[in-house]
Structure formats: structure tokens, C-alpha cells
Amino acid sequence: MPALLAAPGAAPRRAPVSSIALVDGNNFYVSCERVFRPALAGKPVIVLSNNDGCAISRSNEAKALGVRMGQPWFQCRALQARGLVALSANFALYGDLSDRMMSIAGSFAPRQEVYSIDECFLDFTGVPGDHRAIGRALRARLQQWLGLPSCVGLGPTKTLAKLANHVAKSAERKPGSYPAELASVCDLGQLAPDALDALLAATPVAEVWGVGRRIEAALQAQGIATALDLKRADPAALRARFSVVLEKTARELRGLRCLDLDDQPGPRQQILVSRSFGDPVTRLDDLQQALSRFASRAAEKLRLDGQLAGAMTVFLRTSPFRPQDAQHSASITLPLPGPTADTRKLADTAVRGIAQLFRPGHRYAKAGVMLLGLEAAGAQGAAQAELSLELPEDHAGHSRPTRDAGRLMASMDALNRRFGAGTLRVAAAGGGGHPLRAGEAAEAGRARWGMRRERLTPQYTTRWGDRVVVRG
DNA sequence: TCTGGGGTCCTAGGACCC
DNA sequence: TCTGGGGTCCTAGGACCC
16 A cells, blocks of 8 residues: 555645544443453453343454354354353443543534444534544543543545544554554545545445445445445436435545534434343233333333324334244334323323234234324423323313323333332333243243343442442 | 344335315 | 326335444
């Protein structure tokens, strides 16, 4: 590869063109676990998805052992003999560390878009100084203040910043993949044009943000194999053959800004709560308990956002990984009785919906609820929101619109925050009904439809009893 | 035995209207 | 003989992301 950095003095020094940064935590969930368990440093560690289903975060050492992203745990379990440590996902911990990370990163730039739990874009447009140096300082602070490793990619567009981050990570983890001076913090805006193209030519098109498996295959079939090929492809042809999304991606690779930084995200458009079951579920009453809980959780999120839902989709499916089982996958969308955030109405709708979908004789693996038609509770004034929380009919058959319903929901949220999710819940939401049978789930102390989480670490930063105690 | 969860955006196609 | 056309809205499904 040719010399990548423009020779000093080769061009008049001007304001750097690169002005967008992507900050990304390295192996984020594993790194969060290591903050509180330093003994895990240098060891192959993975974090498992809900249900201890598959690997969703891997330390570099685990990657070196051959654990793939998304690989089922039962397929890599044998690697424990070679030192692999697997932990159940602890999202309360990751969410809290994420908040701290975003707060620190946001202090480095006038505009920030929090893109995911471990990533944010920063807009350095108009910020004087060497943006790469700022990136290094930010990276050092995340390491020092939080103990979290990260990489920073810089470029004139979001797509190039993402690519720069990929380069920074690869160069750091796999020496030789890219020039060493691009490791950890990489600014594509400081490369000479031909050097940038050489780097793009060395990058498979699948690494470009927005190019997934399907599109990669289709691009390959047309001879577009590298990021450089995509950059040089005809935008109009890309739009015709694929979509406006890919056209924008190609233009962004050319340095043309098509994607804005979204530092003021609008309200959510949907709320999804779904789970795979620890064991296959065959009974309607189990499904109804589960769906009632999912709807309750969705209602909490809804209220947290200050929103009301207009409709609910309920779905369930058997396991596609068990072709020997009878397969059934179905969904139904039900209107809600007016925009509402009332747990009881949502739970009731979910329970009715699942009853319509349920077919005896199937081993259900997963189910969920989705809330749609979301609107701000304040859109028509607080009074409307209160009304939408009206109590169900009383014994005399009268509907009783009242402020009490709103207070009830608020109290429920407060109690569940304080004493743990599910402490207070509606009657159909599990716990009642038939007794648990003796069996795996019962022994594990969970409902038959409950999750497996056998390797959970403490909620060090969000639960008082789990805090770290330092002995003097 | 054992395969996650939560989002967004775009497009195609149908319903409906004038 | 000859059976419109364009716009909007909604939904389902597919692609992507982390």
C-alpha cells in the first residue's frame, strides 16, 4: 500500500475537511463486564443473548478462539475447556455505562447523535484544531474515566466516519490489515485522495455501512467487490437496481453528505417487547401469562416516553430451528380502545390476541407484542391522556373516567422501579393461574415461559445491593 | 437438549378517490 | 371494436443496523 498520509507541507494547511466522528466502544458488553471484573482482562470472554442463546459480544481473545458473532452457545460451549468465559447479558449494567460514555463523548463536540448503545456520531464542523488529536483525547478519557476501550473514526460523511472506525478497529486488532498509523483513531479526511482510494480498494464492500448480506451478494454479482468499486458505481444505476438508500451510500463514499446528523431524534414510532422462551410453550394459559407481561412492559416503555398507542400487533412462532416440529407463525393487529397507555387495556388486548392466534399441538418458541400508532400523550393535552387511562367498567357497568387511573399507573411504575420489574403487575401477568409443574423451569425458579439467565453478573451500578464494596 | 431483541427506512401493491 | 390515470394513504414485507 502506498504512503497513506499526505506528506507534510505537500499542500497548504487548510481547515480539515473531515468533520464527522464515529465513536464506538470496543467489544462493548464484554468491556463493560471487565470494568467490574478486571480478572477477565486478556481472557476469552463472550456475553450471551437473552436465554443464554448465542454470543452477542466477544473479546478479541474469544474472536481469536473462533467464536463467531451470533454463534449459538451450544456450538461453542466446548471452548470453555480452552478458557472461554461466557456471561449472561446484563443490560442494566451496559445501559448505565453507555449513558456515562455518551455524556463524556458529547462534551467533546457541539453536536452529538447517539446512534446505538455503544456508538455515537459527533459533528466537529466548525471546531478548530486537529480533529484527530481531539479523537485521541476523547478515547483516552473514556479509557481513564470509565475503563472502556474505544475507537474513533473521522471522515467528511457519516458513511466515511463509519468506515474510518472500521479501519481504526482492524488496524488495532489485526496488525497488517491496514497501516499501523491508522489504528485506534483514523481520520480519512487527512488522507491524500489516491491514498484514500487505495484504502477503499483494500476494503470489502460488505464492510460498508448499509451493505448487508443480500446486497453484498447482489453487488458481487455485478462485479462490485470493494468499497472503491461501490464509490465508483453509477449512482443512478444503484438507485434503479437497489434503492435510494444505496445510492446515498455510494455518494457518501465520494465525500458528499447525504445523511444528516440526527441530534434531536423524534419520538419512537413503535415499541416492541418480545422474548424467546426458555422451553417450548404448548399451553395457551402460559402464552397468555407471557403476553400479559410483555404488554405490561411495553406499557411501561410507553409511559416512560410520554406516549399513547393506537394499535397492537401480537405475534407468536414455533422454532424455525426445529424443522421436525409442526411450524406455525402468525400475527394479528388489533385496534386499542382509543389511544392509551393503560397497562390493563394493553394486557387485555394481548391476552385476547394471543388466544386468537394459538393453535393447540404446537411447540411455541417465541412471542411478542408491538405497539403502533404512537402519539404524544400531550398532543391533545394532559386531560385527554387522563381520559385515555379510564378505569374499566365497575360492577354497576358504568365506565368511570378518572384521574385515579393515571395515578395508578404512575404508582405501579414507581413501585416496579424501586422493588424490581414485575413486583406489581396485573392479575393475568403470571404468578396466578395453574401451579408450575415439576420440571426444568420450576427448578430454576422461573415461569415455564421464562428466560434462562444462568450466568448473570451483578448490576454493579444500578442496584444498591449489587454495588462493589472496597475493603480497606 | 440448546439459535436474541429492538429498532429504522424503503418499496410494492392494494384500496380508495376524483 | 377500443374498458383511464393520477394521486394519496395504508400495510406487509424486506432490507439494513447494532
